Amino acid sequence: MTADPSAPPLIRVRDLCRDYGVSRRREGVRGGVVDLLRPRRETLRAVDRVSFDVAPGEMVGYIGANGAGKSTTIKMLTGILTPTSGTVDVGGLVPWRDRGHYTRHIGAVFGQRTQLWWDLAVVESFRLLQKIYEVPDADYRRQLGRLDELLGLGEFLHQPVRKLSLGQRMRCELAAALLHSPRLLFLDEPTIGLDVVAKESVRTFLRDIRESQGTTVLLTTHDLGDIQQLCRRVIIIDRGRVVYDGDLDGLRDRVGDRVELHVELRTPAASADLAADTAGLPVRWREAAGLQHVADFSRRDIRGAEVIKRVVNARPVLDLRVAEQSIEEIVRGIYRRGDAGDLP
Amino acid sequence: MERVSPGPVLLPRREGGLRRRLREPARQASIFVAYFAQFVKSRLAYRVDFLVDMTANLLSLGIQLLVLAALFDKVESLRGWSYDQVLFIYGFSLLPLGLFNLVSVNLYGFSEQYIIEGDFDRILLRPINPLAQILCSSFGTGGLNELVLGGAVTVYAGTRLGLAPGLAGYALLPLLAVSAALVYTGVFLGLTALSFWMEDRLGLAPPVYNVIRFSRYPVTIFSPLVRLLLTFVLPFAWVAFYPAAWYVGGPQWERVALLTPVVGGLTFGLGYLTWVRGVRRYTSTGS
Numbered sequence: 001m002t003a004d005p006s007a008p009p010l011i012r013v014r015d016l017c018r019d020y021g022v023s024r025r026r027e028g029v030r031g032g033v034v035d036l037l038r039p040r041r042e043t044l045r046a047v048d049r050v051s052f053d054v055a056p057g058e059m060v061g062y063i064g065a066n067g068a069g070k071s072t073t074i075k076m077l078t079g080i081l082t083p084t085s086g087t088v089d090v091g092g093l094v095p096w097r098d099r100g101h102y103t104r105h106i107g108a109v110f111g112q113r114t115q116l117w118w119d120l121a122v123v124e125s126f127r128l129l130q131k132i133y134e135v136p137d138a139d140y141r142r143q144l145g146r147l148d149e150l151l152g153l154g155e156f157l158h159q160p161v162r163k164l165s166l167g168q169r170m171r172c173e174l175a176a177a178l179l180h181s182p183r184l185l186f187l188d189e190p191t192i193g194l195d196v197v198a199k200e201s202v203r204t205f206l207r208d209i210r211e212s213q214g215t216t217v218l219l220t221t222h223d224l225g226d227i228q229q230l231c232r233r234v235i236i237i238d239r240g241r242v243v244y245d246g247d248l249d250g251l252r253d254r255v256g257d258r259v260e261l262h263v264e265l266r267t268p269a270a271s272a273d274l275a276a277d278t279a280g281l282p283v284r285w286r287e288a289a290g291l292q293h294v295a296d297f298s299r300r301d302i303r304g305a306e307v308i309k310r311v312v313n314a315r316p317v318l319d320l321r322v323a324e325q326s327i328e329e330i331v332r333g334i335y336r337r338g339d340a341g342d343l344p
Numbered sequence: 345m346e347r348v349s350p351g352p353v354l355l356p357r358r359e360g361g362l363r364r365r366l367r368e369p370a371r372q373a374s375i376f377v378a379y380f381a382q383f384v385k386s387r388l389a390y391r392v393d394f395l396v397d398m399t400a401n402l403l404s405l406g407i408q409l410l411v412l413a414a415l416f417d418k419v420e421s422l423r424g425w426s427y428d429q430v431l432f433i434y435g436f437s438l439l440p441l442g443l444f445n446l447v448s449v450n451l452y453g454f455s456e457q458y459i460i461e462g463d464f465d466r467i468l469l470r471p472i473n474p475l476a477q478i479l480c481s482s483f484g485t486g487g488l489n490e491l492v493l494g495g496a497v498t499v500y501a502g503t504r505l506g507l508a509p510g511l512a513g514y515a516l517l518p519l520l521a522v523s524a525a526l527v528y529t530g531v532f533l534g535l536t537a538l539s540f541w542m543e544d545r546l547g548l549a550p551p552v553y554n555v556i557r558f559s560r561y562p563v564t565i566f567s568p569l570v571r572l573l574l575t576f577v578l579p580f581a582w583v584a585f586y587p588a589a590w591y592v593g594g595p596q597w598e599r600v601a602l603l604t605p606v607v608g609g610l611t612f613g614l615g616y617l618t619w620v621r622g623v624r625r626y627t628s629t630g631s
Contacts, residue, residue, distance in 0.1 A: 008352040021629070056353045080468045082628045091355030096627060101357040103471045115466055119386035128382060131375050132470055160389070183355060 009053035010184070010216050011077070016086035018047040018072050046072040048240035049086070056183075059210050059217040061231035069240040070220045071188065077218065078108055078186055090184065104133060107177030111189040114169065115176055116161045122172050123157045126179055133180035140179065146212075147175040150205050167198030174205060178215070185209075187219035191226055203229050224324060236330075251330065253300065260323040261295040261307055262288070266316035269293075277314040283307055291318070372476050379480035387485060394485065401486035405438070405493050423565045429592040430561065432501035436591075437560045437584030438494025440524035444532075446487035447479040451532050452549060454478065455539035464626060474623060475533075475616070502591070509591055520587040520601065523608030527583050528556075530611030533619055540622030552578065559584045562593075582607045 024040040025031065047069045054060055064070050075081035077088060079095030079102050088095055093102045109115070116125040130140045148154055151171040156164055164172065170190065177185060190206070191199045207230065209215055221227060227234055227248060234251060236244040244251055263274070271285040274293055278285075283297045295307055304322055311317060358364065387394050412434060416427040425433075458464040458478070467474045502509075509517075535548050559580040563571050574581040582604050590601030 010353045075465070078469060080465050080627060091353050093355050093357070098357070099468065100471055102355070103469055104358070105355045106469070108469050110465065113463070113466060115469075117382065117386070119389065120382055124382055124385070128375075128378060131378050132472055134371075160386075183353070 007055045010056040010058075010091055011052075011054035011218075012087075012089045013053070013077070014051050014087045016047055016050040016073065016076060016088060017045065017084045018069075018076060018081065019084045020044045020046055045240055047076070047083070047237075050237065050240070050242050051086075052235055052242065052245055054216060054218065056216055057210065057214045058233065059206070059219070059231050061227040061234040062218055062220045062237065063222075063227065063234055064220075064237040068237045070237060073237065074186055074188055074218070074220060078106060079103065104180065105182050106184045106186060107180070107182040108186040109170075109173045109177050109188065109190055111192055114161065114173065116169075116172060118162050119160055121158050121160055122153065122164070125161065125172075126176065129176055129179050135180050139181070143179055143181055144175075147178060150208050151175055151201070167194050167201075170194060170198065170202060171205070174202065178209065178213075181213065183216060185215050185217045187217065187221075189221055190219060191221065191223055199223075199225070206230055224330075257299040258325050258329070259297060259299050259304060261297070261304060262319075262321040262323060263293050263295065263311055263317060264319040265291045265293065266318050267291075269315060273315075274311065278307055278310045281307060281310070372472060375472060376476065376480050380483060383483050384485075397485060398489060401489050402493070405489060409434070409497070422562065425562045425565070425593075428501050428504045432498060432505060432507075432592045433562065433584055433588040434560050435494050435497030435499075435501055436521070436588040438490040438497065439521040440528060440583050441556070442487040442490030442494055443521065443525035444487070444528035445484040445490060447483065447529070448532060449482050449484040450478050451536040454536045459539055459626075468627070475619060505592060507591055513591065520604050523605040524583040524587055526608035526612040527579055527604075530608070530613070530615035531578065531580075533612070533615035537615070537619040537622040540625050555580055556583070561585070562589070579607055579611055 020043070022042050022044050023035070024042055026035050026040070050069075050073060062070055062073065072081065076083050077090070077095060079099040082096045090102065091105070093105075095102050116122065117128065120128075126144065129135075135143070148157070151174065153171060153175060156168050156172075161169065161172065174190070187206075191202050194202065203226065206217060206219075210217055217230075219226065219230070232247050234244065234246070234248055235242055236251070244254070268291060271287045271293055274285045274295070275283070278295070281297070282301045283295045286294050286296070288294050295311075297304075297307060308320060412431065413427075415422075416430070421427075422430060458467065464474075467477050470477060531552065532549060535552060538548070555574075555578055558566070558570070558574060563574055563581045563585050566574070571581070586597070587601045587604045589597035
């Protein structure tokens with residue numbers, strides 16, 4: 001099952017705003033006393049007129065730097081937080097108003113926070129969740145079987161949660177969030193802290209679950225790999241505003257898709273020498289440290305292989321490493337180019 | 345192939361029928377039982393810890409009893425209350441205290457674990473009453489000691505006094521104990537709920553907890569002011585003395601004793617109201 005963009009949206013967000021009141025502390029002991037008597041209150045806008053639709057079965061990456069307003073948005077979409085203004089409609093329900101009904105249709109995994117019972121065996125936690133969500137026995141067995149097949153839970157199903165590795169626990173968290181077969185899944189940093197293998201298994205699982213159950217997924221992440229492998233669509237938020245909403249390729253085009261090639265040489269050379277090696281290619285060289293140099297270019301202009309070939313042919317190279325831009329850099333890139341106002 | 349334009353996806357609401365509403369308390373109770381069973385199971389995984397805890401708790405209860413016995417070694421009676429009468433009140437006081445202690449551990453750590461650490465978000469994501477989830481998330485096993493010992497002391501003192509409370513008297517005892525436990529829960533729930541407004545950790549609970557000690561003695565031995573405070577302001581006179589006095593102090597206490605469920609309901613109601621407002625504040629400020 002794939003998302004049909006022309007289908008009526010499952011999630012409809014319009015002009016969503018959320019203000020926080022913060023008290024600004026004055027400095028020093030005297031300031032402390034003054035604060036006590038006359039606190040300085042300020043209003044901070046964490047989410048600013050955010051609007052978007054998500055079609056049923058879509059998997060959307062919601063990204064942005066720390067403090068950009070990601071978590072605040074997710075909290076409003078899951079009904080934990082009431083917005084200052086604006087509307088959210090998810091399948092006819094208003095998350096914060098209809099929380100009792102709504103929570104039965106959603107699953108959520110919030111980063112490092114566990115929703116399992118620390119001292120209980122995994123399967124006992126699942127049993128409690130079955131009771132909480134009133135999942136009929138037959139449905140529970142079927143869904144657990146499916147999740148077990150995809151996530152390979154069998155080996156640690158009977159171990160207490162506290163004894164699991166982070167990767168094992170994250171697999172259990174995902175299973176726990178999906179036991180009641182929710183229509184929507186909210187994931188906040190689902191791969192944070194995981195090693196490569198665990199990351200891969202989580203990504204494969206999310207792809208499978210979306211395809212087999214048509215679950216609509218909204219995920220926040222700092223890992224560009226998550227986005228590349230999972231989401232055709234990304235929404236970028238910065239300082240509370242949506243600065244980009246579209247597919248990943250469009251985003252790369254927009255920011256120029258910078259790549260850095262780190263080169264470690266066997267024999268000393270100046271950056272100018274390397275620039276001479278790659279003469280004619282739109283590459284900027286700088287010296288990093290000692291024998292290390294960095295080439296900066298855009299994947300839109302040339303292929304990395306071309307740069308590598310030129311350098312390797314010209315001089316002895318010890319090591320090569322290609323670094324892609326992080327999401328933070330991409331977001332910053334959008335800002336540098338002043339694209340913030342022009343939304344697709 | 346014919347293409348059918350799909351209609352909007354609607355998430356169904358649960359049917360709000362009377363039958364479901366009536367079933368809801370039973371459902372929550374069954375979840376409570378399931379939580380409790382799981383908790384005991386997980387505690388038993390640390391068998392030695394569990395036994396040491398239980399023994400230490402039993403010892404401290406034993407010492408309280410010894411203090412009481414030592415006191416009455418010096419004096420015949422406390423303002424007209426005999427050793428056996430005071431012992432009965434003490435025994436009874438352990439019943440609501442035990443019930444309260446079973447769930448109260450969650451209230452002490454509430455601010456730290458749920459507000460500061462942010463676990464309250466997770467609570468709001470589940471389709472059960474948030475307070476029920478909090479109260480069920482852990483249990484103070486010492487409460488079991490208090491229930492058993494309290495029952496034993498009450499029966500022992502009652503037998504020595506030759507009490508014959510009649511069928512209604514026996515039947516009312518658990519009701520009074522539960523009502524008295526509601527007084528405790530209401531007071532501490534209200535205090536706990538304040539942490540929705542205050543960022544800093546709450547310092548009010550421990551001093552209030554210490555006041556509980558007063559509730560084990562006949563309030564008539566205290567000055568009128570303290571009596572007034574314990575009756576109306578911090579209504580701990582109702583957690584042991586007023587209900588127990590009916591059994592050992594004679595029929596003049598009947599009316600006061602029978603008000604215990606009312607006071608329990610009011611105190612808990614007030615505490616719960618504060619809690620609900622706190623939760624509303626939490627969801628509207630997110631801090």
